[in-house]
Amino acid sequence: MSNFFSKAEVTSSGRPVFLHNEVECHLLSGVDLEPEDHHHFTPLKSGILILTTHRLLWLHSSSATTPTSASAIPLAAISHIFSSRKSLKSVFHSPRIRFQVLVSPDGRVFDPGSGSGSSSGSGSRSVVVTAVIRGKGDSDGFLVKFWDSWRARAWESNETSGSGSGSGLASGSEAVTGTGGGLYSRDGSLRMVGVAGILRKEQQMWESTDKSLQDAFQDLNALMGKAKEMVMLAEKMRQKLLSGTSSQTSGANDEDMGSKEEMQDWLLSVGIISPVTKESAGALYHQQLSRQLADFVRTPLERAGGMINLIDAYCLFNRARGTELISPDDMLQACSLWEKFDVPVMLRKFDSGVMVIQNKSHSDDEVFARIKSLAAKPEALRNGVSPTDAAMSLGIAPAMAKEHLLTAESKGLLCRDISPDGFRFYINLFPEIDPLNIYFVKDYGICSTWIKAVSTSGFQNHAVIPL
Amino acid sequence: MFGIEVIILISSLRFRLEAENFSPISIYCEGSTCREMQKLGDFKLPHFFNYPPYFTLQPVRETREKQVQLWKELILDYCRTQKIFVIKLEEEFPLFSNSVIERTLSHEAREAFLSALAAEGRAEWLDKGHRSCLILWHRIQEWADIIVNFVKDNGFEDSVMTVEEIRFGIESRRTELHGIDRTILMRALKLLEQKGKLAIFKGTSTDDEGIKFSV
Numbered sequence: 001m002s003n004f005f006s007k008a009e010v011t012s013s014g015r016p017v018f019l020h021n022e023v024e025c026h027l028l029s030g031v032d033l034e035p036e037d038h039h040h041f042t043p044l045k046s047g048i049l050i051l052t053t054h055r056l057l058w059l060h061s062s063s064a065t066t067p068t069s070a071s072a073i074p075l076a077a078i079s080h081i082f083s084s085r086k087s088l089k090s091v092f093h094s095p096r097i098r099f100q101v102l103v104s105p106d107g108r109v110f111d112p113g114s115g116s117g118s119s120s121g122s123g124s125r126s127v128v129v130t131a132v133i134r135g136k137g138d139s140d141g142f143l144v145k146f147w148d149s150w151r152a153r154a155w156e157s158n159e160t161s162g163s164g165s166g167s168g169l170a171s172g173s174e175a176v177t178g179t180g181g182g183l184y185s186r187d188g189s190l191r192m193v194g195v196a197g198i199l200r201k202e203q204q205m206w207e208s209t210d211k212s213l214q215d216a217f218q219d220l221n222a223l224m225g226k227a228k229e230m231v232m233l234a235e236k237m238r239q240k241l242l243s244g245t246s247s248q249t250s251g252a253n254d255e256d257m258g259s260k261e262e263m264q265d266w267l268l269s270v271g272i273i274s275p276v277t278k279e280s281a282g283a284l285y286h287q288q289l290s291r292q293l294a295d296f297v298r299t300p301l302e303r304a305g306g307m308i309n310l311i312d313a314y315c316l317f318n319r320a321r322g323t324e325l326i327s328p329d330d331m332l333q334a335c336s337l338w339e340k341f342d343v344p345v346m347l348r349k350f351d352s353g354v355m356v357i358q359n360k361s362h363s364d365d366e367v368f369a370r371i372k373s374l375a376a377k378p379e380a381l382r383n384g385v386s387p388t389d390a391a392m393s394l395g396i397a398p399a400m401a402k403e404h405l406l407t408a409e410s411k412g413l414l415c416r417d418i419s420p421d422g423f424r425f426y427i428n429l430f431p432e433i434d435p436l437n438i439y440f441v442k443d444y445g446i447c448s449t450w451i452k453a454v455s456t457s458g459f460q461n462h463a464v465i466p467l
Numbered sequence: 468m469f470g471i472e473v474i475i476l477i478s479s480l481r482f483r484l485e486a487e488n489f490s491p492i493s494i495y496c497e498g499s500t501c502r503e504m505q506k507l508g509d510f511k512l513p514h515f516f517n518y519p520p521y522f523t524l525q526p527v528r529e530t531r532e533k534q535v536q537l538w539k540e541l542i543l544d545y546c547r548t549q550k551i552f553v554i555k556l557e558e559e560f561p562l563f564s565n566s567v568i569e570r571t572l573s574h575e576a577r578e579a580f581l582s583a584l585a586a587e588g589r590a591e592w593l594d595k596g597h598r599s600c601l602i603l604w605h606r607i608q609e610w611a612d613i614i615v616n617f618v619k620d621n622g623f624e625d626s627v628m629t630v631e632e633i634r635f636g637i638e639s640r641r642t643e644l645h646g647i648d649r650t651i652l653m654r655a656l657k658l659l660e661q662k663g664k665l666a667i668f669k670g671t672s673t674d675d676e677g678i679k680f681s682v
Binding site: 384409410412415416417418419424426428429430431433435438439441447450451454 | 511513514515517518519520522523525526527529530533534536537540541569570
């Protein structure tokens with residue numbers, strides 16, 4: 001069965017990995033894929049069918065296990081989509097979508113991307129595949145979007161744009177080396193020669209960018225189409241910023257640097273091209289959202305040191321989605337669903353009520369060991385550890401640091417000290433003190449370390465006499 | 468550096484003559500050798516008296532239990548050596564503050580520790596509002612035994628004494644009875660009266676209650 005379809009990669013949370021520029025359009029659950037003829041492939045039962053701009057993906061769905069791979073049919077390999085026949089039978093049956101797939105001579109789906117497929121010529125044979133929709137999804141809507149995606153041929157524009165930019169560069173370099181005289185090249189367009197040429201080229205690019213921006217903002221629908229271009233533009237700007245700051249040899253003024261970094265951060269948060277929406281996923285909204293969230297939250301988690309406040313994650317996620325924002329309830333539900341899936345992140349609630357997202361691999365004991373060693377340093381023995389100190393040394397947010405300190409306290413590692421100076425934690429000396437012998441101090445215990453650390457601070461601790 | 472210390476010590480001595488009994492003194496040495504802990508009067512404080520969390524009521528159960536235990540010991544020891552019988556919560560009590568680390572026990576903490584002592588029978592609240600606490604570093608029964616020993620040692624088996632004589636008389640000077648709190652003494656005497664070891668009778672004034680021993 002796996003030999004027929006192309007292989008599609010899947011992330012660790014069970015979401016398909018999309019190609020460059022690929023956008024998800026619709027999602028149906030409970031779908032069987034059947035060939036007209038059983039010797040091509042064994043039927044795939046009860047999976048999730050995802051339509052994108054480039055491919056048709058089928059994932060084996062069971063909410064308990066996370067799918068590790070998916071089967072794909074490139075839309076380029078589809079030669080015909082049959083319109084749905086409304087007959088008396090179709091009222092009682094599950095809806096069916098039939099389409100014709102080109103097949104290469106070795107029995108696999110014709111894959112226009114791979115070299116071997118195209119070299120043997122376009123597939124002469126074709127197989128009719130039926131998608132039986134047993135789930136509750138909107139099959140008519142799916143069919144309409146299927147037609148649209150197939151006709152839009154998004155994968156071709158990808159190739160042409162790729163090759164187009166390549167050939168543009170080539171012709172540019174040719175022009176610079178000079179293949180002949182004259183301002184105008186053979187086909188009559190303005191030739192890009194010398195400094196003037198470079199300036200003119202810059203000017204052209206700027207004008208086209210400007211026009212593109214204008215078009216985009218005039219019409220919201222056009223904006224959605226232009227959205228891809230906008231993200232590409234943002235990427236280009238980010239690249240420019242990065243190269244700009246690194247090549248700066250003379251000291252740039254701080255304000256400039258600050259705003260550039262701001263710009264950079266803002267651009268980084270624009271990440272997801274295809275948000276999972278209620279429309280495209282229907283009844284599986286929360287499931288797919290949950291998986292997408294698990295994927296997204298990985299980078300912020302690393303940056304924040306393994307633990308991030310739920311509220312922060314919510315803001316970041318919505319920001320990246322741009323439009324199609326999710327409500328806090330959706331977020332909470334998506335996070336609670338993680339228990340049922342096999343994803344590498346989990347939701348955790350502290351005693352104080354604070355909720356965080358953390359890696360499953362995150363170990364509390366490791367954090368406690370770090371806190372313990374921090375509290376045993378001479379500076380901490382004298383003055384204690386405040387949440388800010390801990391945040392700086394552990395590399396996490398102060399609110400998270402306070403939670404960790406409180407948890408360490410409840411485990412008996414630390415003691416609190418409340419004073420007008422604030423809330424501080426000291427390493428716990430009480431276990432070592434013997435109530436029947438309170439003047440005795442063990443030679444190598446933590447008490448003697450503490451005494452030594454406190455006494456070397458010398459004079460400033462004493463209030464010798466109130467004068 | 469040494470000269471400054473001498474000046475400070477001298478001026479402190481002068482000041483001390485006028486100051487109250489319990490100014491904290493610290494004896495310190497040069498270099499990194501441990502200094503001696505400070506004293507309250509002539510009472511030697513343990514090293515953890517300078518540990519800031521000791522003065523904050525700990526929320527975690529195990530830690531709290533240890534903290535309470537240490538405070539109970541300390542309070543009893545201090546009261547025994549300083550002959551303190553009553554602690555009033557709203558007044559300043561030198562044991563409950565540490566000026567070196569600038570910490571003071573909160574009212575809640577003081578009440579918690581004294582209540583723990585009361586639960587053990589080593590203290591008694593004198594009022595419902597928990598403002599005043601009687602410290603029994605000897606239990607009433609122990610005081611009763613001390614009185615009996617005192618009577619036997621001095622041959623007072625069949626004689627009569629006033630309460631004040633027991634508290635401040637010449638004979639009691641070398642015993643723990645000297646300067647005992649009147650309330651505690653009366654309780655111990657009443658306990659002994661119930662056992663038939665003595666009889667209490669009123670004198671001409673309330674100050675002059677008499678005890679007839681029949682030990």
